[in-house]
Amino acid sequence: MVTTTFNTTKSEEIFAAAQKLMPGGVSSPVRAFKSVGGQPIVFDRVEGAYVWDVDGNQYIDYVGTWGPAICGHTHPEVIAALHDALNKGTSFGAPCYQENVLAEMVIDAVPCIEMVRFVNSGTEACMAVLRLMRAFTGREKLIKFEGCYHGHADMFLVKAGSGVATLGLPDSPGVPKSTTANTLTAPYNDLEAVKTLFEQNPDEIAGVILEPVVGNAGFIPPDAGFLEGLRVLTQEYGALLVFDEVMTGFRIAYGGAQEKFGVTPDLTTLGKVIGGGLPVGAYGGRRDIMEMVAPAGPMYQAGTLSGNPLAMTAGIKTLELLNKSGTYEYLDKITKKLSQGLLKIAKETGNEACGGQISAMFGLFFNPGPVHNYEDAKKSDLSKFARFHRGMLERGVYLAPSQFEAGFTSLAHTDEDIDRTLAMAHEVMSSL
Numbered sequence: 001m002v003t004t005t006f007n008t009t010k011s012e013e014i015f016a017a018a019q020k021l022m023p024g025g026v027s028s029p030v031r032a033f034k035s036v037g038g039q040p041i042v043f044d045r046v047e048g049a050y051v052w053d054v055d056g057n058q059y060i061d062y063v064g065t066w067g068p069a070i071c072g073h074t075h076p077e078v079i080a081a082l083h084d085a086l087n088k089g090t091s092f093g094a095p096c097y098q099e100n101v102l103a104e105m106v107i108d109a110v111p112c113i114e115m116v117r118f119v120n121s122g123t124e125a126c127m128a129v130l131r132l133m134r135a136f137t138g139r140e141k142l143i144k145f146e147g148c149y150h151g152h153a154d155m156f157l158v159k160a161g162s163g164v165a166t167l168g169l170p171d172s173p174g175v176p177k178s179t180t181a182n183t184l185t186a187p188y189n190d191l192e193a194v195k196t197l198f199e200q201n202p203d204e205i206a207g208v209i210l211e212p213v214v215g216n217a218g219f220i221p222p223d224a225g226f227l228e229g230l231r232v233l234t235q236e237y238g239a240l241l242v243f244d245e246v247m248t249g250f251r252i253a254y255g256g257a258q259e260k261f262g263v264t265p266d267l268t269t270l271g272k273v274i275g276g277g278l279p280v281g282a283y284g285g286r287r288d289i290m291e292m293v294a295p296a297g298p299m300y301q302a303g304t305l306s307g308n309p310l311a312m313t314a315g316i317k318t319l320e321l322l323n324k325s326g327t328y329e330y331l332d333k334i335t336k337k338l339s340q341g342l343l344k345i346a347k348e349t350g351n352e353a354c355g356g357q358i359s360a361m362f363g364l365f366f367n368p369g370p371v372h373n374y375e376d377a378k379k380s381d382l383s384k385f386a387r388f389h390r391g392m393l394e395r396g397v398y399l400a401p402s403q404f405e406a407g408f409t410s411l412a413h414t415d416e417d418i419d420r421t422l423a424m425a426h427e428v429m430s431s432l
């Protein structure tokens, strides 16, 4: 039921002021709710599976600060560890022991990673990995997929997903043509298109980068054989394969998509979960490639706050919590219940929809499906999604404010949270 107390006066006041202070009133575009309409709510605090806004409304949260909150917000063990670390200082700009601990955990977990470099965001990780791909191969071209998002660096803003998809921007002004001239694109799940690009550019392609499960064009899993096919093609043409696991890393399995699908890339980017809610990114992979990174090798990349003890601590605690037995089974169980429940309700209420989930990542398109790539995703009924989003928000369920974003669950979500979400979805979908 719509809570009669649903009042967003304070959110509206704060957001109106924000729009005069910051472009669009936000620090990152999708937060502004442009594609779903209406005002965004302004958060006051978060805990477990819930968020509270400045007007006191409570929501079940399926965004989880865009992925990091996989153990639930403000997990007491993460917070306690952060308090201890805080007392010793926030940033050293010098080696710290916690870097070794997190590096070892990442190397143990992620099949392709033999060495790792910490940075401060997923964007930074992807920028650096591209430089490394080029440095190692001596080639300049790159293949990416339509609808995949690898952060906002110039070279990747070609047919990108996430906010770029959400706002329908083809590319961004300010990105020189010369910067993207070496970025080749193919439709996701289309091996033949990738093969053609390799045939047309022999000895010129440094590598292929992709989200092994897409989350930034909505949730799109790889077709059977797609990841394996990319592995074979890249090897055949002497190019590198890079999985951007900023979203999927430690989310769809402890070892990420490469563990889940049994395909080992040469390099991997990480972010989100490994920072436990603090700003972190990382790139890593084969030792012979990583040894090119300065100061071990000539490829320059650096960062004032990289590997700071606070972010490392939050990451270590988060991975410790995730590495307990039964966590991924639990995440899979509740997310499956949510995903299958939503599809069943859509069918019962006469709304064409498709979607799915892997572990703690899910998606629902208002689209008869199947959705194999970004072109398919774009056929979704966006105005219906906007009405669904608003109806759920008014009933205390916070979903990503875009049809082109995956949803996230956490260890803090209970069966009761899922039941309540489904009950609300039934109400909203009955009136779409």
Ligand SMILES: Cc1ncc(COP(=O)(O)O)c(C=O)c1O
Pocket (backbone or CB within 6 Å): 066, 121, 122, 123, 124, 126, 149, 150, 151, 152, 162, 211, 215, 216, 244, 245, 246, 247, 271, 272, 281
């Ligand atoms: C797959 C992927 N790569 C890279 C990024 C960029 O990460 P960040 O926002 O931390 O810069 C994102 C962000 O959502 C992402 O989902």
